Amino acid sequence: MEVARFWRTTGQRYQLTGEICPNCGNKIFPPRDVCPTCEHEAKTAYTFSGKGEVYSYSTIHAAPEGFEKYVPYTVALVRLQEGPLITAQLTDVDTHEVKVGMPVEMVTRVLREDGERGMLVYGYKFRPAVASPR
Amino acid sequence: MRDVSIIGIGQVEVGEHWDKSLRELGYYALNAAMRDACIQHIDSLYVGNMLSGELTGQEHIGSIIADFAGLRGVEAVKIEAACGSGAAALRMGYIAVAGGMSDFVACMGVEKMTDRQGNTVTSALAMAADGDYEALHGLSFVSINALLMRRYMHEHGYTKDDFAPFAINAHANAVNNPYAMFHNPITRKQFTESKMIADPVSLLDSSPIADGAACVILAPTAIAREFTEKPVRVRASAIATDSVAVHDRRDPLFLEGGAISAQKAYSAAGVGPADMDLFEVHDAFTIMSALSLEAAGFASRGKGVALAQEGQIMPGGRIPITTMGGLKARGHPVGATGMYQLVELATQLRGEAGKSQLANARLGMAQNIGGSGATVVTTILESSF
Structure with missing residues (x-):
């Protein structure tokens, strides 16, 4: 991954920073600057809670370059509590236990390594939701 | 707007063509289509292709194929819309003929995938997805x-x-x-x-990855019968x-x-x-x-x-x-x-x-x-x- 591309997307990858539309209140992730619902300009930052549930999932057995050593790994579409769908890997879970509708929460993990001397790319993954301490 | 017909079709066998390059595949399909239409000349060539740069190290393939086919000088460009590139090339040819800008247009789709290893092709195909928000994960x-x-x-x-x-x-x-x-x-x-x-x-x-090329020749319907007994209208x-x-x-x-x-x-x-x-x-x-x-x-x-x-x-x-x-x-x-x-x-x-x-x-x-x-x-x- 290129350094500049890594740097300019850290907000969304580390903190789930998206946007909220000042016109219709739609919450947007990933950030896209124009509301897909009402087409109004939407540049107001909004940080998502990271809570959601599994909308769909798949376990990958044949990986793209750079992900071979993680096989098998499970990817998912997660419906965030605030509305948008997000694509991410699931972690800390046995593949066979994943179900549509399972509550999950965002954590920060290594997404990939670009070789021994390359960058470690960190970003969001989702794990089964842990009950919050009292 | 003019009515448009297909006056010629051509294709090569889909498969693993280790003995043929991208330009050869394109040329064979183009040649077959031009022979089918009984024409020696085209006004323009639209080449639908997704991964020539990534998998064969060659962009600029409109000119490459036109030149290789002996059509140097002709208008030729690559059209890219991921796996939709082939029919997108037809759409561009259709606009050109229907709009009266060209009379004889070759619309092609060509791809060379099997020279590369599986995971390289898997990564290349993932470029049809969202790079920052799907493929990165x-x-x-x-x-x-x-x-x-x-x-x-x-x-x-x-x-x-x-x-x-x-x-x-x-x-x-x-x-x-x-x-x-x-x-x-x-x-x-x-x-x-x-x-x-x-x-x-x-x-x-x-579906399996493969090499292949296919081509159609478009012309105004008004003159299509001069070149084929079986015009197919778009x-x-x-x-x-x-x-x-x-x-x-x-x-x-x-x-x-x-x-x-x-x-x-x-x-x-x-x-x-x-x-x-x-x-x-x-x-x-x-x-x-x-x-x-x-x-x-x-x-x-x-x-x-x-x-x-x-x-x-x-x-x-x-x-x-x-x-x-x-x-x-x-x-x-x-x-x-x-x-x-x-x-x-x-x-x-x-x-x-x-x-x-x-x-x-x-x-x-x-x-x-x-x-x-x-x-x-x-x-x-x-x-x-």
């Missing part, structure tokens, strides 16, 4: 289709085995297509037991888009781009799904067949798989699909696929499909899909002889 293109298939099964109550008729029909229809990659019929048992790629998508849900050619990332779709299980492009095409041709004698569907994965049938109005929401289970997609059914093998069994050289669909559709409409020939094939449609639905090209062709 390790999603392969197969897995994106798997997410759609899982959700479809969940919402509509199907099992994985319910998708078998799509693959079985495609393989059965490829047996007599000399240009198809596979000529082996498959059984339900083979489908059920096939190797898992990205759960629930297994090998026999998936009744409509329409492109529509949707978000590249599945998570950005209003409803991931509805191909909005597919519905919009189909409606545009129906409206331009003044016909509807009930008028179609056949439908070449973009069956990159079995789930895509179901979603495309639904978006184009051949089945209601959630009923695409049921239509296949009832046998209505087979020759003699209500809407035969993948009549020459489809992406699944003819093979899926990504940027060339859309043009193979159109060459096959024209072959059926000319009555030249041999043992694969449908009894009544006068009006047909093809839907070529880029990515998981971000670009959808719908083309309607009709026999006019």
